[in-house]
Amino acid sequence: MRLSKYFLLITTFVFSLAFPLHSRAQSVFLGNFNQKVFSSQLPSDLDLKVGDTNYTLSRSEISSWLNDQTKLVYNANYHSEIENTDFCSYKKIPVCQLFFSEKDQNHIQKISVLNVNQDLIKQFVKDLARQANNDPQNAKLEIKNAKVSIFKLSRPGIQLDKNKSILAIKNYLTAKNHPAILKLPYQKIKPEISTSSINNLGITSLIGEGKSNFVGSPSNRVHNIKVSTHRFNGVLIKPKEDFSFVKVLGAVDKDHGYLPELVIKHNKTEPEFGGGICQVSTTAFRAAINSGLEITARASHAYPVSYYNPQGMDATVYIPRPDLRFINNTLGYILIQTKIEGTELIFDFYGTDDGRKINIIGPKILERNSDGSMKATFTQQVFDKNGKLIRKDIFNSKYASPSKYPHPGATTVLTKKPKDWSKKQWEAYKKTH
Secondary structure, three states: OHHHHHHHHHHHHHHHHHOOOOOOOOEEEEEOOOHHHHHHOOOOEEEEEEOOEEEEEEHHHHHHOEEEEEEEEEOOOOOOOOOOOOHHHHHOOOOHHHHOOOOHHHHEEEEEEEEEEHHHHHHHHHHHHHHHOEOOEOOEEEEEOOEEEEEEOOEOEEEEOHHHHHHHHHHHHHOOOOOOEEEOOEEEEOOOOOHHHHHHOOOOEEEEEEEEEOOOOOHHHHHHHHHHHHHHOOOEEOOOOEEEHHHHHOOOOHHHOOOEEEEEEOOEEEEEEOOOHHHHHHHHHHHHHHOOOEEEEOOOOOOOOHHHOOOOOOOOOOOOOOOOEEEOOOOOOEEEEEEEEOOEEEEEEEEOOOOOEEEEEEEEEEEEOOOOOEEEEEEEEEEOOOOOEEEEEEEEEEEOOHHHOOOOOOOOOOOOOOOOOOHHHHHHHHHHO
16 A cells, blocks of 8 residues: 555656646746747737826737747657657656656657746836836915915826736737737826815915025026926925925936036035025925924034025935925925025915914024134924914024035135234135135
8 A cells, every 4th residue: 555655656756747748937838839820920019008008019029038849748649750769768757667668658749839938027017017107196286366276187196017917918828819909907096185185185374484595696506496496386295294305306417407506515515416406495494494394304504505594594405315304283284385586485385274373583693603614593482373382493503614615626715814914914814705
């Protein structure tokens, strides 16, 4: 009984190795015909439809997934025409001859089979998903004549179902008919702010405003301010959201419309795409402060910059950090509206008026040194509708000397009177520099 059991196990093992119809690798068996014949049955171009968008899959690309294989298989109804019938030597299975008689070897058939590489299908679908996937687009609003109106409709997002798409392509290839259009499965992702939900956002009044002036800015800096400001106009911040300036800003490079301008980086001031964006982050920071929002991330500049007067109320940003972040702690959504009037940049925050009152103490210069370094501070006090203080935040800024961050081609600025200079010479120098 034990011998019969082992005999059955060994026989099953040998036949599973000796007579496979297709490879156990990541492939799909397409049938007993070659690549050329199969490819001729396909449409010249296969349209893969994902939602309302079509993506073309060419016959040549499908053919590159295919490979012909020659196999020897046992067929009791077939009389072998193979000159060398030593099947066991071909298969190189040591125990094959114990179970496979010479008579059986006269029924060995040579066939051509066609396989499609499943790994290549997976890679194709992965690449297709990068093209087809789209994030949902929230409705964007603006205030006109004291009334909220839509200027950009919402749009659902699309996410390709990769596993089901792989299966759909495999089923397409193994089917008898090959139509020219194949619909791939996907999911729709709803936007957080739909066009139809605008009336429920609670945007009823101006809750805070921030201003800054970029007078004297070079043309490239003005251009970058306008490009980055546009990114924030119409943005909605949902209740309790921790808003990230860097996230909304997105990529800052030539491809996104920015020009080279001075930025503070690596202990020097040098040109880089997007110089001037801190004018925008500083203005947004002031709007958040004046709206009574809770600031969760803010950094002052390395040294005092005249564009951000009064000093102590600036906010520097650089991708990925430092970032400017604040929480929408109001009862409803906040709508950001931006505008430029002359050289003045303005951020208006519209939302739900919950009766809060905001008191800003400062900014105040705590220390000012001859080398241009200084310290500043201001305090944000937020009171509820009953006059009760609900939050008090102090913002301290420490600025180094501008001489530590030299501009391109700039000469070193003296921070200490040379011994051989008179007091009059030193006072004249300080006034100039």
